[in-house]
Every structure is written in C-alpha cells, then in structure tokens.
Ligand SMILES: Nc1ncnc2c1ncn2[C@@H]1O[C@H](COP(=O)(O)OP(=O)(O)OP(=O)(O)O)[C@@H](O)[C@H]1O
C-alpha cells in the first residue's frame with residue numbers, strides 16, 4: 001500500500017517545493033512509483049518541469065471545482081516512476097475559488113485513496129499557510145514532513161505549526177504521524193545556523209531527521225534547466241542529501 | 253498626507269516581513285511617523301519585537317471580526333516614530349476565520365483611511381499568497397513594493413503576480429501604483445544571482461529599484477535580539493541598504 005506524505009509549513013520559502021520535487025525523484029531512482037501533487041496555487045511543481053499552466057489538460061482546480069477525475073490530471077513528464085498533478089491557477093480569482101472549494105476538508109483524502117494502490121509514494125506540496133488547501137493535504141496524508149530553515153522566523157513558526165498539526169490530526173486524521181522535521185538550506189559556516197540546529201535537536205529530539213539538506217547553489221539552479229537536482233548533477237551535495245533522505249524513509 | 257505601502261509577493265520567504273520591519277525603522281530614523289500592520293497570520297512582526305500573540309490587547313483578527321477600532325490595536329514598542337498592529341492568530345481556526353472575514357475586500361481601506369493623517373508611512377506586511385488578506389492590503393494601498401529573490405521560482409512567480417496586481421488595481425484601486433520591485437537576499441558572489449538581477453532589470457526596467465538588499469547574516473540575526481537590523485548593527489550592509497531605500501522613497 002502506498003504512503004501519502006504532506007510537505008507542509010506555514011513559513012514561506014523553507015524548501016517545501018524543493019523537497020517535494022527532489023525527495024520525489026529520489027524515491028523514483030530507488031524504483032518507487034511516485035506521484036507529486038501540487039496544492040499550491042503558485043504552481044511551482046509544473047514550472048520546475050517547464051510546463052505552463054495553460055498547457056495543462058486538467059489540474060488541481062478542475063479536480064476540486066468540476067470533480068474531474070484525478071487520472072485526467074496526471075501528467076507523465078518522461079521520468080520513469082515519476083508523475084505529477086499540477087496546480088493550474090491562472091489568477092487571483094482562481095486562487096480564492098480554489099480555497100473556497102477546499103472548504104470540504106476531506107475531499108483530497110477521498111480522491112487520493114484509490115491511488116495508494118497505484119503509487120508507492122504520493123507527495124503533497126502545500127502552500128505556505130494553514131488554509132483549507134493545507135488542511136486538505138494534512139487530512140489526506142499518512143504523515144507529514146516539515147521543512148525548517150535554521151533562522152529565527154522559521155523556528156518561531158514551527159512550534160505553532162506543530163500545535164496546529166496536532167489539532168487537525170485529533171479532529172480529522174488521528175492516524176497521521178509526523179514523518180520528521182527536515183532542516184533545509186543549512187549553512188554550516190554560520191554559527192547561528194548551527195546553534196538553531198542544536199536547539200531544534202534539543203527541543204524536538206527524534207522528530208528531527210539526522211539528515212540535513214545543505215544550502216547548495218546547484219539545488220536552486222536545477223529548476224532553471226527543467227530538472228530536479230539529482231538529474232542536473234547527481235554529485236551535488238543537495239542531490240546526495242535528498243537520496244539519503246529517501247533511503248531513510250523507505251527503510252522505516 | 254501619509255502613504256500606505258503594501259509589501260507583497262505570492263512567493264514565500266523573499267523578505268516581505270524583513271522589508272516591512274526594516275524599511276519601517278529606516279523611515280522612523282528619518283523622523284517619519286511609521287505604522288507597521290501585520291496582515292500575515294504567521295504574526296512575524298510582533299515576534300520580531302518579542303511580543304507573544306497572547307499578550308496582544310487587540311490585533312488584526314479583532315479588527316476584522318469584532319470591528320475593534322484600530323486605535324485599540326496599535327502597540328507602541330518604545331521606538332520613536334514607530335508603532336505596530338500585530339496579527340494575533342492563535343491557530344488554524346483563527347486563520348480560516350480571518351480569511352473569511354476578509355472577503356469584504358474594502359474593509360482595511362476604510363479602517364486605515366483616517367490614519368493617513370496620523371502617520372507619514374503605513375507599511376502592510378502581506379502573507380505569501382493572493383488570498384483575501386493580500387487583496388485587502390493591495391486595495392488599501394497607495395503603492396506596493398514587491399520583494400524578489402534572484403532565484404528561479406521567485407522570478408517565475410513575479411510575472412503572474414504583476415498581472416494579478418494589475419487586475420486588482422483595475423477593478424478595485426485604480427490609483428494604486430507599483431513603488432518598485434526590490435531585489436532581496438542578493439548574493440553577488442553567485443553568477444546565477446547576477447544573471448537573474450540583469451534579467452529583471454531588462455524585463456522590468458525602471459520598476460526595479462537600483463538599491464539591492466544584500467544577503468547579510470546580521471539581517472537574519474537581528475530578530476533573535478528583538479530588533480530591526482538598524483538597531484542591532486547600524487553598519488551592517490543590510491541596515492545601510494534599507495536606509496538608502498527609505499531615503500529614495502521619501503525623496504520620490
Ligand atoms: N538546499 C537548497 N540549496 C539552495 N537553494 C535552495 C535549497 N532548497 C531550496 N532552495 C531555494 O530556496 C528557495 C525557496 O525554496 P522553495 O521554493 O522550494 O520553498 P517553499 O517552501 O516551497 O516556498 P513557498 O513557501 O513559496 O512555497 C527557492 O528559490 C529554492 O530554489
């Protein structure tokens with residue numbers, strides 16, 4: 001049976017999309033059938049693969065609004081074991097509409113359920129807020145990965161976010177677990193980064209993955225070439241870290 | 253008459269809060285009476301000054317929900333010419349409630365109007381999305397500053413965001429102008445950063461501020477000490493850049 005993992009954080013710019021894309025491709029490199037679902041109106045997942053929102057036959061808006069079957073929205077991007085469902089929000093009206101349709105908090109859970117037999121991993125890229133789309137993601141998920149940057153605002157927002165996850169889990173999805181807190185954009189040269197990473201380990205203990213994703217220019221460059229970093233430069237420190245993370249999650 | 257400037261971007265983690273806080277304090281250093289309004293449920297503005305959401309007498313939720321007068325939510329944090337209105341969202345239920353009350357898109361505009369006589373600058377820190385809170389901010393604003401990081405996803409999201417700003421302005425706030433596109437977290441050592449900065453200048457010409465905010469560790473450290481960077485280390489490159497930006501905007 002496949003596993004649905006939400007990649008979520010209220011804080012913006014901490015590496016949610018980067019983690020969904022690159023952890024996803026790492027699973028596919030280990031021959032796990034993987035689906036990436038973009039719940040974020042920004043639509044960065046399709047952009048990573050140079051797919052314009054206008055070229056998408058059907059996306060997350062059509063699924064929530066017109067009940068288009070998920071199978072019509074799955075895009076094969078030519079990588080083995082790796083498919084995506086894009087977010088095709090064109091403007092602010094689409095965005096407000098999507099958040100409104102998502103008031104049915106169990107919608108995504110019911111849509112994805114049958115696909116747990118088709119995929120080994122389904123990764124959900126969540127938007128940077130606690131709105132109805134992220135709630136749909138957390139309610140559909142078996143577990144959640146929380147990317148955190150070792151900086152003041154991201155650290156502050158983690159405590160509150162963990163509390164919200166517990167609230168949502170208790171009310172709507174009691175089986176959901178925390179897969180882990182993932183330190184991203186880690187710069188070991190900065191004293192502040194090292195201090196915050198130690199603080200995270202002290203406060204959240206085993207919830208924090210030992211694997212840290214280093215800040216690595218190749219990770220930020222890869223999407224400009226339409227690729228996940230592992231296919232752009234397999235020896236890049238960021239690519240290796242995501243492969244190690246995938247290996248760890250598969251082994252759990 | 254005071255000026256209301258929204259600091260907005262759909263992309264997360266590009267320096268919206270950092271710009272609101274530090275451009276704000278720079279205005280106050282030039283003796284301009286400044287108010288920072290936090291429209292983001294994350295509540296990073298109050299956190300910067302070590303104010304807990306539980307200690308806030310009234311915040312943005314009370315203003316939208318219970319029509320509490322703005323004057324009751326203004327907090328004097330002990331810096332001359334510089335006050336804040338905090339976002340006091342405690343959990344995901346508050347967040348969904350706030351976005352729903354904000355369906356009245358002209359609410360903030362009507363609340364802030366009388367305060368243009370009290371302050372020289374009112375800065376609005378927007379959340380990383382195009383939901384009803386950001387729309388309230390763009391409709392209340394005289395102008396908007398769009399922070400952009402020189403990286404692929406932030407660049408891609410800029411075009412769409414500018415289009416949405418034009419749509420919102422045409423329908424709801426025709427006088428709103430673009431104050432400027434602000435390059436933030438700029439690392440001049442990275443070739444990719446320099447390339448993207450050049451591309452921004454080529455595509456958006458005079459819309460892009462000449463002043464770039466450099467990536468500067470002191471900027472990220474300052475909030476941990478409860479201060480804007482100018483009060484943490486006035487000689488820090490980040491502090492100087494925000495002072496230059498304030499000077500430029502005041503002179504326009
Ligand atoms: N390990 C890394 N090394 C270098 N750059 C990275 C790394 N991870 C992410 N980035 C870059 O940092 C920026 C933020 O990452 P990303 O967009 O994935 O975050 P996000 O949490 O999905 O943002 P949002 O909140 O807007 O959805 C991007 O420009 C990305 O390319």
Ligand SMILES: Nc1ncnc2c1ncn2[C@@H]1O[C@H](COP(=O)(O)OP(=O)(O)OP(=O)(O)O)[C@@H](O)[C@H]1O
Pocket residue numbers: 010011012013128151152153154263264265266267268269270271292294296378379380436437438465466467468469470471472473490
């Ligand atoms: N010039 C800078 N130099 C170094 N770090 C910076 C700079 N500007 C912002 N930062 C850091 O980058 C991170 C993102 O900035 P910030 O939180 O202000 O962005 P934001 O756009 O408000 O994010 P969100 O989308 O979550 O609201 C923060 O940890 C901040 O301290």
Ligand SMILES: [Mg+2]
Pocket residue numbers: 016017018040044125126
């Ligand atoms: Mg993202």
Ligand SMILES: [Mg+2]
Pocket residue numbers: 268269270292296377378
């Ligand atoms: Mg912010």
